[in-house]
Amino acid sequence: MILSQLDGGVGFSPAGKGGRVRTLDRVVIVAGLLLALSGCEREEKAVREDLPLARTTKARTDAQTIATAVNTYRVTCGALPESLEALVTQTTVGGAPCGPVLGSIPAPPTGWSAYVYARQGDSFTVTSSGNGQTVAAP
Numbered sequence: 649m650i651l652s653q654l655d656g657g658v659g660f661s662p663a664g665k666g667g668r669v670r671t672l673d674r675v676v677i678v679a680g681l682l683l684a685l686s687g688c689e690r691e692e693k694a695v696r697e698d699l700p701l702a703r704t705t706k707a708r709t710d711a712q713t714i715a716t717a718v719n720t721y722r723v724t725c726g727a728l729p730e731s732l733e734a735l736v737t738q739t740t741v742g743g744a745p746c747g748p749v750l751g752s753i754p755a756p757p758t759g760w761s762a763y764v765y766a767r768q769g770d771s772f773t774v775t776s777s778g779n780g781q782t783v784a785a786p
Contacts, residue, residue: 700779703757707776708783710754714763714774715785717750724749728772732765 717735722728725746729735735750756762760778775784 703760703779704781704783706757707760707778708785710756711763711774711776711783711785713754714750714765715772718765718772718774719786720749721747728767728770729765732763 714732714735718729721735725739725741727741732753734747736748736752738745738747740746753763756776757778760776763774763776766773766775773784773786775782777783
């Protein structure tokens with residue numbers, strides 16, 4: 649249909665005047681369409697494979713950022729925070745102001761759970777899960 653529109657409604661005759669030129673035009677157009685389709689396949693691969701990897705990388709980076717803020721809070725305030733919210737609010741410890749050490753808690757990537765902070769004695773972990781994976785820091 650598209651190729652017949654390119655002929656301008658004139659019948660195709662390989663033996664006629666300009667027939668070879670029209671055939672070459674059609675070959676070029678078909679080749680261009682095939683290249684465009686292969687580009688779409690690459691884009692689909694990027695969405696299917698690269699996007700989940702980017703989301704995992706963001707979750708890992710966010711967890712490390714939060715863990716760094718927890719350690720900064722520990723050094724500045726003298727103890728681990730009770731929750732992630734303590735990282736973004738100002739509190740008073742021993743009469744001295746402490747925090748905030750983080751502007752905001754990062755939003756997890758699409759499809760990932762909220763970041764979870766868990767204290768275990770003098771240590772802690774920050775985790776999030778999504779896409780069949782779990783990231784943890786420190």
